[in-house]
Amino acid sequence: MKLDILVLAVHPDDAELGCSGTILKYIAEGKKVGIIDFTRGELGTRGTAETRDQEAAESAKILGLHARENLRFRDGFFVNDEKHQLEIIKMIRKYQPELVLTNALQDRHPDHGRGGDLANDACFYSGLSKVETIIEGKKQKAWRPSLILQYIQDHYIKPDIIIDITPYIEKKIACIQAFKTQFYNPDQEEGPETYISSPEFFDSVVGRAREMGKSIGTTYAEGFTSRKLLGVNSLFDLK
Secondary structure, three states: OOOOEEEEEOOOOHHHHHHHHHHHHHHHOOOOEEEEEEEOOOOOOOOOHHHHHHHHHHHHHHHOOOEEEEEEEOOOOOOOOHHHHHHHHHHHHHHOOOEEEEOOOOOOOHHHHHHHHHHHHHHHHOOOOOOOOEEOOEEOOOOOOOEEEEEOOOOOOOOOEEEEOHHHHHHHHHHHHOOOOOOOOOOOOOOOOOOOOOHHHHHHHHHHHHHHHHHOOOOOEEEEEOOOOOOOOOHHHOO
16 A cells, blocks of 8 residues: 555554654545554553553544554664664655654653654665665555655754644544553553653653644644755745
């Protein structure tokens, strides 16, 4: 299946926190969107890898994803090397996305920046025909996405582009709350309190969306950064 957008995320729930409103927006417009999670988030204090798997599947239903896979890299200890790049290249070539959304290039969690660099490098090498990959016994064709953007996570980073997600904020909240072992929810499972399980953290996620929305004269939005300059066909497309 060819996808229009492929989201590359280090942990299950990274995509939900960073860009689920954008995912919902484009699925509503008829685009095909999928997520590739690098790890199962097994180092998380609350829950287990198995509960994360279940939560990711529940969130995928809420989002209406066309595909979701997990590469099962080692949480916390994956590296940006040939072995890991090739596994991501296989996914890029399998789904042939026009647009890739991936982790922030610097953030509170060290996995995020490392994962963002890994994803960017894999996207580049995926376009080289002499980098060979085989999936299901067949040699894959080279493919490079037209655009790679990084979603903004815990640390504030000035965005290069902001997307209005106002109609989708309730579903964004719902897909985040699908990770009931991780985030604040009045009916959440018991467990040790963590940085992300507090109501204040959840409020900050909604607050960030409000802040981004205010910047473009709407209610809620998500911001993204780009390593390359962005161009438009018409200045009238800009808000």
